[in-house]
Amino acid sequence: MGKVTVITGGTSGIGRxxxxxxxxxxxxEDRIFVTYGHDQKKAEEFLNDLPGEKRSQVILMKADMSSYEEMLKFVAKLKAQTDHIDWLVSNAGVSTYEKYENYTFEEWTSIVNTNLSVPVFMIQELRPMLVKGGSVLFTGSYAGQQAYSSSLVYGVTKAAIHFLTKSLVKEFEPKGITVNAIAPGFIETPWHQARTQESYDRINKKIALHRFGTVEEVADMAFAVLSNGYMNGSVVDIHGGYDYY
Ligand SMILES: NC(=O)c1ccc[n+]([C@@H]2O[C@H](COP(=O)([O-])OP(=O)(O)OC[C@H]3O[C@@H](n4cnc5c(N)ncnc54)[C@H](OP(=O)(O)O)[C@@H]3O)[C@@H](O)[C@H]2O)c1
Known part of the structure; x- marks a missing residue:
């Protein structure tokens, strides 16, 4: 029986x-179910860039994680293709740079749904399929540790994800499944594609290593956390020394 991984938002940036x-x-014999929200072209690029022998291990699935109903459809399709999950990575996330005073309830709700509420219920649905000794990993954010972010709603959802991580440990205790989160600082992904050089310079001044992290640095850490049998209820920061400098 091969190892089965499910990862949301796995076609871009940190998830990829x-x-x-x-x-x-x-x-x-291992398989990995990789979801994306909207960008089919990027999803296909991810698949095509993989070495040939790895491509057949990947099952791409479109699933809009801002919608409870779409998440349930994804879960139904997943259950038709596998009876177990070893590793579950809840990574898909969104933000806004809108100022708090301009927030609408609809925008707030959409971000809270994508980053927090839908993952909560996705994990509720998938919990019975997780194997003994399995591993759940959330992509949190350092913006959920420190209220530095220009995006209030984003920081609030990520702080909630960190608390959810610790709270779920008890729920998964009977099967010895570990639940952890990573909390990255500024990582170079398409997330930052609209950022100006002035903005990069301003942020880099605050980071002791004076640069954004790479996807590989975060992915190596995520893999180490997923593989570690004793880490449980941990939220692991990776931010190059943000605020220490
Ligand atoms: N980059 C950073 O500096 C940083 C720092 C801390 C934490 N993070 C966290 O890392 C995670 C990934 O971010 P990233 O920087 O890698 O961004 P990214 O390159 O923009 O990737 C985001 C991924 O999430 C998916 N996604 C977005 N909305 C979705 C939805 N409604 N339903 C399903 N999937 C959706 C995207 O798929 P589509 O494009 O197809 O919709 C894409 O695969 C997020 O949770 C983010 O909060 C990022």
């Missing part, structure tokens, strides 16, 4: 890095 890292160490 984690998917590729898992695939690198995988055997031919």
């Amino acid at each position: 890095g984690i998917a590729e890292r898992i695939l690198k160490d995988s055997g031919a």
Whole structure:
């Protein structure tokens, strides 16, 4: 029985890095279900860029994680293709740079749904399929540790994800499943594609290493956390020394 991984938002940035890292160490019988929200072209690019022998291990699935109903459809399709999950990575996330005073309830709700509420219920649905000794990993954010972010709603959802991580440990205790989160600082992904050089310079000044992290640095850490049998209820920061400088 091969190892089965499910990763949401696995076709871009950090999620793609984690998917590729898992695939690198995988055997031919292992499978990885990789979801994306909207960008089919990017999803196909991810698949096509993989070494040929790894491509057949990947099952791409479109699933809009801002919608409870779409998440349930994804879960139904997943259950038709596998009866177990070893590793579950809840990574898909969104943000807004809108100022708090301009927030609408609809925008707030959409971000809270994508980053928090839908993952909560996805994990409720998938919990029975997780194997004994399995591993759940959330992509949190350092913006959920420190209220530095220009995006209030984003920081609030990520802080909630960190608390959810610790709270779920008890729920998964009977099967010895570990639940952890990573909390990255500023990582170079398409997330930052609209950022100006002035903005990069301003942020880099606050980071002791004076640069954004790479996807590979985060993916290596995520893989180490997923693989570690004793880490449980941990939220692991990776931010190059943000605020220490
Ligand atoms: N980059 C950073 O500096 C940083 C720092 C801390 C934490 N993070 C966290 O890392 C995670 C990944 O971010 P990233 O920087 O790698 O961004 P990214 O390159 O923009 O990737 C985001 C991924 O999430 C998917 N996604 C977005 N909305 C979705 C939805 N409604 N339903 C399903 N999937 C959806 C995207 O798929 P589509 O494009 O197809 O919709 C894409 O695969 C997020 O949770 C983010 O909060 C990022």
